Amino acid sequence: QKEALLPSPPRLPFIGNLHQLGSIPHRSLYKLSKKHGPLMLLHLGTVRTLVISCPKIVEEVIKKNDLVFATRPMSKLMDVLSYNKNDIAFAQYGESWRQRKKIATTHLLSSQKVKSMSFDRTEELPLLLEKVVDAASRGNGVICLTEILNSYVTNVITRMVLGSWISKGKKTLLSKLSHDSSPLFYEVSFEDLSPNLKWLDVLSGLDRKIESYKKNWEALFEETIKNHGQESKEVNGKNNTYFMGTLLDLQNDSSLGFDLTNDYIKGLTMDMIIAGIDTTFATLDWCMTELVRNPEVMKKVKDELRKVAHGEDMISEELLGQLSYLKVFIKEVIRLHPPAPLLLPRESLQDCQIQGYNIPEKTRLVINAWAFGRDESYWEAPEQFKPERFFDCTVDYKGKDFYFIPFGVGRRICPGMDFSMAIIEIALANLLHRFDWSLPSGITIEDMDMDEGCGVIAFRKQKLELVPTASKVN
Numbered sequence: 001q002k003e004a005l006l007p008s009p010p011r012l013p014f015i016g017n018l019h020q021l022g023s024i025p026h027r028s029l030y031k032l033s034k035k036h037g038p039l040m041l042l043h044l045g046t047v048r049t050l051v052i053s054c055p056k057i058v059e060e061v062i063k064k065n066d067l068v069f070a071t072r073p074m075s076k077l078m079d080v081l082s083y084n085k086n087d088i089a090f091a092q093y094g095e096s097w098r099q100r101k102k103i104a105t106t107h108l109l110s111s112q113k114v115k116s117m118s119f120d121r122t123e124e125l126p127l128l129l130e131k132v133v134d135a136a137s138r139g140n141g142v143i144c145l146t147e148i149l150n151s152y153v154t155n156v157i158t159r160m161v162l163g164s165w166i167s168k169g170k171k172t173l174l175s176k177l178s179h180d181s182s183p184l185f186y187e188v189s190f191e192d193l194s195p196n197l198k199w200l201d202v203l204s205g206l207d208r209k210i211e212s213y214k215k216n217w218e219a220l221f222e223e224t225i226k227n228h229g230q231e232s233k234e235v236n237g238k239n240n241t242y243f244m245g246t247l248l249d250l251q252n253d254s255s256l257g258f259d260l261t262n263d264y265i266k267g268l269t270m271d272m273i274i275a276g277i278d279t280t281f282a283t284l285d286w287c288m289t290e291l292v293r294n295p296e297v298m299k300k301v302k303d304e305l306r307k308v309a310h311g312e313d314m315i316s317e318e319l320l321g322q323l324s325y326l327k328v329f330i331k332e333v334i335r336l337h338p339p340a341p342l343l344l345p346r347e348s349l350q351d352c353q354i355q356g357y358n359i360p361e362k363t364r365l366v367i368n369a370w371a372f373g374r375d376e377s378y379w380e381a382p383e384q385f386k387p388e389r390f391f392d393c394t395v396d397y398k399g400k401d402f403y404f405i406p407f408g409v410g411r412r413i414c415p416g417m418d419f420s421m422a423i424i425e426i427a428l429a430n431l432l433h434r435f436d437w438s439l440p441s442g443i444t445i446e447d448m449d450m451d452e453g454c455g456v457i458a459f460r461k462q463k464l465e466l467v468p469t470a471s472k473v474n
């Protein structure tokens with residue numbers, strides 16, 4: 001059987017190759033792939049895991065076996081993150097999953113819906129800019145931009161998902177729950193290895209952590225559902241566009257053809273928070289980091305903004321279409337810093353073949369999209385930061401170009417691209433139009449650590465501290 005010959009690094013008893021993942025798994029897997037090839041078989045504990053590090057093999061999988069790999073692996077922790085298999089991102093493939101994904105793409109994340117929520121984004125902008133001015137006026141003018149970006153993204157996404165009446169305390173809790181999801185993803189549950197080992201999950205505190213995580217979400221959901229139709233309508237008037245409101249209203253729509261249960265609504269809402277906040281915030285943070293490291297790029301972005309703004313001090317959403325350099329700049333950032341570098345894991349639903357190897361049912365699949373952005377066969381001088389590479393070419397992140405898939409690919413592709421880009425573009429445009437940005441005195445570009453922290457989402461490990469000064473807008 002050819003499957004047995006799949007290249008595979010030597011493993012240890014019991015843990016297999018787990019120790020080789022290191023603290024930044026996409027970097028460790030990239031190094032391992034240089035030695036063992038672009039298709040490797042790892043044993044993560046008892047889990048057989050295929051790792052793909054080359055776009056050509058992903059193309060083969062998606063073209064021949066997308067359906068075979070359309071499901072996610074299930075485990076005790078995936079049950080929690082998928083709201084008991086009622087969400088989109090972590091739940092298994094099947095008819096009810098398809099219905100939920102369709103609801104999300106049609107009613108929540110379509111480009112029309114994203115446009116219709118312009119008010120929510122625009123209303124948060126002056127608060128973001130004020131926060132920058134306020135933070136800079138205290139102390140020595142140095143601000144922690146990472147924290148400000150985090151709170152901006154949390155504020156925008158929570159109000160778009162749960163309504164603008166959500167209190168500040170709830171927003172903080174949601175931001176914490178979103179951050180808590182990423183490490184939960186990598187926890188090992190002994191009960192998954194054997195039901196007899198559940199006591200170890202109790203002993204390690206994992207069960208307590210899961211219970212408190214679930215309780216916090218439940219309390220939030222219940223309150224939001226109760227208040228829908230009361231406070232929410234008072235604040236939002238007739239314009240009940242936020243996601244949970246939209247979903248609750250859809251429950252009365254008989255043309256849906258299936259029962260949109262409260263559990264589905266909770267699962268979908270949880271996804272929008274978990275999958276939306278950290279990815280969008282990490283991207284904004286990397287964008288500002290690369291701008292400071294590349295002053296000539298910053299100048300080009302600012303020149304374009306000044307030209308388009310015609311002396312106005314705010315950039316409105318109507319102007320974003322004219323900002324072609326800003327758009328290629330963001331593409332270049334996510335080429336080098338995809339926020340979910342290993343995408344989300346998949347699992348085979350039946351036996352299949354990849355590159356002529358027999359792959360049995362229930363094999364986990366990990367795609368190292370981070371490695372694709374650095375592949376010299378596809379990118380000229382991949383380590384160079386050069387937004388211009390995207391001019392005069394049609395390469396895009398929508399899932400057709402297999403060497404640039406920061407949002408994933410195939411049936412499981414991210415449905416939130418337009419939603420996050422709208423938030424990122426308007427924030428960047430205004431932060432750059434209104435302020436000049438520099439490093440605190442005594443700090444140089446060489447001092448900036450470009451490593452990622454550990455977790456499913458690749459945040460930059462070091463917080464971004466910068467000095468903003470008011471910019472001339474004309």
Ligand code: HEM
Pocket residue numbers: 088089090101104271272273275276277279280283338339340343344345406407408409410411412413414415416417419420
């Ligand atoms: C820069 C921002 C974002 C990036 C880079 C990103 C990236 C990804 C990636 C890599 C996946 C897995 C795809 C795969 O398995 O092939 C994914 C899935 C998903 N994302 Fe995003 N995402 C972003 C923003 C958002 C936002 C704002 C939302 C919603 C508000 C969202 C909702 C989802 C959902 C629901 C899934 C699961 C799709 C499925 O399993 O079928 N994402 N995202």
